[in-house]
Amino acid sequence: MGIAERKIRQKEEFRASILEAAWLQVLTDGWQSLSIRKIADAIEYSVPVIYSHFENKEAILLEFTKEGCQKLADHLQLVKDKHIEPAAQLEAIANAYWDFAFEHKEYYQLMFGLGIPACEQVNSISEMKNMTMVMMSAIKNAISVSKNKDVDFFLKYHTYLSILHGLVSIEMIQKEGKPAEHKKMILQDAISGFIQSLILK
Amino acid sequence: MGIAERKIRQKEEFRASILEAAWLQVLTDGWQSLSIRKIADAIEYSVPVIYSHFENKEAILLEFTKEGCQKLADHLQLVKDKHIEPAAQLEAIANAYWDFAFEHKEYYQLMFGLGIPACEQVNSISEMKNMTMVMMSAIKNAISVSKNKDVDFFLKYHTYLSILHGLVSIEMIQKEGKPAEHKKMILQDAISGFIQSLILK
DNA sequence: TTATATTTGCTAACAGTGTTAACTTAACCA
DNA sequence: TGGTTAAGTTAACACTGTTAGCAAATATAA
Numbered sequence: 051m052g053i054a055e056r057k058i059r060q061k062e063e064f065r066a067s068i069l070e071a072a073w074l075q076v077l078t079d080g081w082q083s084l085s086i087r088k089i090a091d092a093i094e095y096s097v098p099v100i101y102s103h104f105e106n107k108e109a110i111l112l113e114f115t116k117e118g119c120q121k122l123a124d125h126l127q128l129v130k131d132k133h134i135e136p137a138a139q140l141e142a143i144a145n146a147y148w149d150f151a152f153e154h155k156e157y158y159q160l161m162f163g164l165g166i167p168a169c170e171q172v173n174s175i176s177e178m179k180n181m182t183m184v185m186m187s188a189i190k191n192a193i194s195v196s197k198n199k200d201v202d203f204f205l206k207y208h209t210y211l212s213i214l215h216g217l218v219s220i221e222m223i224q225k226e227g228k229p230a231e232h233k234k235m236i237l238q239d240a241i242s243g244f245i246q247s248l249i250l251k
Numbered sequence: 252m253g254i255a256e257r258k259i260r261q262k263e264e265f266r267a268s269i270l271e272a273a274w275l276q277v278l279t280d281g282w283q284s285l286s287i288r289k290i291a292d293a294i295e296y297s298v299p300v301i302y303s304h305f306e307n308k309e310a311i312l313l314e315f316t317k318e319g320c321q322k323l324a325d326h327l328q329l330v331k332d333k334h335i336e337p338a339a340q341l342e343a344i345a346n347a348y349w350d351f352a353f354e355h356k357e358y359y360q361l362m363f364g365l366g367i368p369a370c371e372q373v374n375s376i377s378e379m380k381n382m383t384m385v386m387m388s389a390i391k392n393a394i395s396v397s398k399n400k401d402v403d404f405f406l407k408y409h410t411y412l413s414i415l416h417g418l419v420s421i422e423m424i425q426k427e428g429k430p431a432e433h434k435k436m437i438l439q440d441a442i443s444g445f446i447q448s449l450i451l452k
Numbered sequence: 453t454t455a456t457a458t459t460t461g462c463t464a465a466c467a468g469t470g471t472t473a474a475c476t477t478a479a480c481c482a
Numbered sequence: 483t484g485g486t487t488a489a490g491t492t493a494a495c496a497c498t499g500t501t502a503g504c505a506a507a508t509a510t511a512a
Contacts, residue, residue, distance in 0.1 A: 085499080086499065087497085087498080095461075096461060096462055096463080097501095098500085099460080099461060101500070102461090106500075107499065162424075208421065209437055209440050209441045211417075211421060212417035212418040212421045212441065213414050215417045215420065216412075216414055216417020216418065216420070217410075217413040217417065219413075219420065220409065220413045223363075232406075239410050240410045240413065240445075246444075246448065247444035247448070286468085286469065286470080287469085287470065297491055297492075298470090298472095298491095299472075299491075299492095302470095302472080303489080307470075307471075308469095308470065
């Protein structure tokens with residue numbers, strides 16, 4: 051029975067082509083301009099076929115959210131594993147996080163900007179959990195070598211992520227004015243302050 | 252010639268009633284759900300009258316952005332003036348910023364979420380300048396009493412704002428889980444780290 | 453092979469959105 | 483009172499997400 055398998059394969063390809071067309075649209079005109087009709091036009095099918103592959107537009111966005119989370123998670127994990135010292139890990143992750151945000155603006159804006167994921171959803175997206183796990187484990191490592199081991203682990207993780215997200219989102223609003231090195235200095239400044247207060251205190 | 256004056260006054264009142272109706276809409280259903288037609292319905296006029304008072308929907312949002320910025324600026328200035336020591340000022344401002352964001356979610360989301368103001372616009376909105384001025388002056392004060400006076404002023408301001416915005420926006424995504432005191436601890440943690448690295452270094 | 457059932461994809465519509473052209477009516481002024 | 487301007491209306495345009503209903507192609511069963 052190869053027919054059923056072929057059908058499944060074709061359906062999968064169709065689904066992928068929808069996402070591909072959507073992604074192209076996003077790359078050229080941004081998230082705001084993405085519409086079901088434009089996707090349908092691009093793949094040269096009528097609108098309702100898209101709804102037979104995705105429940106609604108949000109489901110398509112969710113797909114990209116997952117993709118982005120997993121990409122970031124993998125990237126952070128890779129970078130983290132290059133270092134043994136917790137402080138170096140936190141610094142490397144911060145740099146990688148920053149780079150990802152600006153190299154993949156579209157993903158980042160969806161993940162932390164448009165999506166506005168409700169907490170329930172955040173916990174249900176396993177790819178997002180993967181991402182936070184990498185950061186959390188680095189924080190854990192840092193606390194384990196810290197002089198004061200009684201610090202609130204979750205609080206520190208939260209602070210770490212907030213600093214990163216704050217820096218990125220404020221920088222993203224600004225149009226590209228300052229050179230890249232200067233931007234990185236801001237990141238360096240904030241993160242080194244955080245790491246010092248975490249480990250040396 | 253009181254007629255012309257009355258007309259101007261009436262036009263002003265009309266404009267205000269549009270904003271009032273819009274604000275009510277936002278308070279009940281959020282920014283995403285605000286529409287010109289709903290405003291028109293609320294003030295019991297037809298749609299085009301709104302366009303004779305505002306160029307477009309964005310102009311209405313801009314009005315609220317300005318309002319929010321000025322409210323925040325005033326609030327921060329008030330709080331700042333209660334302290335003389337720069338470190339205390341920075342801490343108080345951070346607390347006030349945080350409180351404002353959650354007490355006036357609608358304003359904050361517009362100012363730093365939806366608006367996505369281009370840099371040109373940001374510089375042209377005087378109310379936004381007022382707001383940044385308060386924070387910048389507090390940073391300046393802090394540097395003047397710091398041991399190392401050669402730190403990059405703009406870099407430090409940027410870091411300060413980023414930490415605040417990051418904390419707030421990450422917290423806003425989460426649904427109200429943790430109690431308010433715990434949230435404030437995160438703020439306290441991050442800001443105290445920043446202040447120490449700014450002044451005591 | 454033919455008849456039935458199912459899947460596939462389409463058109464067309466519904467209920468919204470921002471925005472504007474064209475028209476009517478009311479208010480004003482000479 | 484007649485002519486001009488301003489105010490406010492209806493109705494449309496061009497979009498958006500979403501779905502009901504129908505036609506054609508395909509697969510299954512007799």
